[in-house]
Amino acid sequence: MITYIQLRCFLAVVDEMNFRRAAEHLNMTQPPLTRHIQALEHALDFDLFDRGGRNIRLTAAGAAFARSARLIVGQTNAAVIDARRIASGDEGSLTIGFTAASSYQFLPRFVKLLRERMPSVSLTLREMTSAQQLDALRLQQIDIGLSRPPILERGVRSVCVFREPLVLAVAKEHRLSQRPSVAVADLAGESLITYPPVEGAYFHGLITGLLQAMNVRVAETQHVTQTHSILALVGADLGVALVPRSAESIHFDNVIFRPLVEAHAVHAELVLAWRNDTGNPVSETALRYLTEFFAAATRRPDTQAGTA
Template sequence: MIPDLNQLRCFIAVGEELHFGRAAARLFMTQSPLSRQIRMLEESLGVRLFDRNSRVVRLTAAGTALLDDARRLLALAGHAVDVARRIDKGVSGKVRVGFTAVAGYELVPNLIARAMQALPEIEVTLHEMVTVAQIEALQAGTIDLGFLRPLPDLDPELQWRPAVSEPLLLAMHATHALAARERIAAEDLAAQTFIQYSATEGKYFHDLIGSVLAGAGRPPRVVQQMSQTHSVLALVRAGLGLALVPASARHLHFPGVALRPIWRDDVRAELHLVWRDANRNPACRVFADFAAMYLAGAADHGPTPPAQG
């Protein structure tokens, strides 16, 4: 039979004091209930833990062996209770975070580095995936939060906060004639070959860039469609065409690729922090609140500087 924690606590006090009166005072109780707890513990274990008479109290061999283990058991129980309380408050725990490839260039690494300092007891695991896959993972509960592109008709069970708003830049080979321009005009794209994002895996950018090109008068000729920004830039570097990319693409540092601002200052690429409202992980909300404060602080530092070639 496993003794209860109160019996172990009484046993440890008597075992350390070797005096029932002092042990009772230490536990803020009288000697009679203390003696009863020790007797019940001995009966449940089937061993004598103390040799005692009117003048002296000594641990038996069994009592000596039990004392160290009892201390460890009591400490472990206290630790378990503390861990449970910290997890319930969101101070400790695990958070699974999804992110798009673009968010992984700077935003997510810097955020996680700060979170490791501010929330040292929250373990964060990262999962790179496109926006559509993140939505499915959030609904299935396989990730807790996601950094993803906004989509129309978002599931009402999903909550979100704005994370990043950035302009679009025109990417071109560094030797392209347009690289000499400080700013790209709509008419500059006429008759150019163009690398577009995929209509499925890269739907957000495909639709956003498509709306920009539709207002360009004579839109360029699309020759390839890619799902990821680094793949788009790789084709641009190979001289296969121009591309519109989010300003965060500058962190990829593709040699031989120039990035220039375009005529549409009003078009922004948005990134949202999204989580499921019914998420039962307390650490999820704590991390989301921290991320919101971090993002607000990052925004206070001002707009992203213009990208250089």
């Protein structure tokens, strides 16, 4: 059987055309080098070197074998380097699940950081609901999720990475659009466009809970799954909506946003979720970088990020 060390020894002799210098180059003594060459010739069943004269030289078969040996050693070295980079988390692939609302503000910063810190890693982004992300984590279809709490899946850890208040979205001609801020009580009797109780369970719970806590009853409720669709209906003056503040980055000509007087009363949270037994070195490296990012973000009031 031909071994990697035999090929390295052979190529060292080819490069130096001298056994002593080749041994010095490999940081070994000459006898083991000679034994490796002899074992290689025995495995090949032909001579690699012509040792008849004062100086050694390659046989015709040895010269042909040297060309192939360089390719084999080169590919082996490259494979080792690639494997080490993957094992260290510097190369490989990372699949991230994210909710639609997280893509408005947080996801771009999230991805930008990973691109800067891990340029050789292939990123795959998959828009999914929070429930779908938990299923995907359990089945190891994604490595990291940007989801909504709570995370109750066994074997899945999570940390809050982003908090933002709810704001009111209204049409420009709506009566509440002229106020610098709006109280929740001002929504009494309004038509509310909001998230459905199943597909948008997290925001549905936040908003209905806030209205109930403030004892506010709306005239009617229309359920729409996606934030941009909600804003489109608001722009058509079909109702008002409570949405996360990051939705302000979605521009509709006829929609304006107003802060709530009770902005402190409720915050929408985004959590980073991952499996305890990820098994992906890239995921572990990404989580380390992201932890550093979140720690720094807590010191920037504009991000409202945190680890609480």
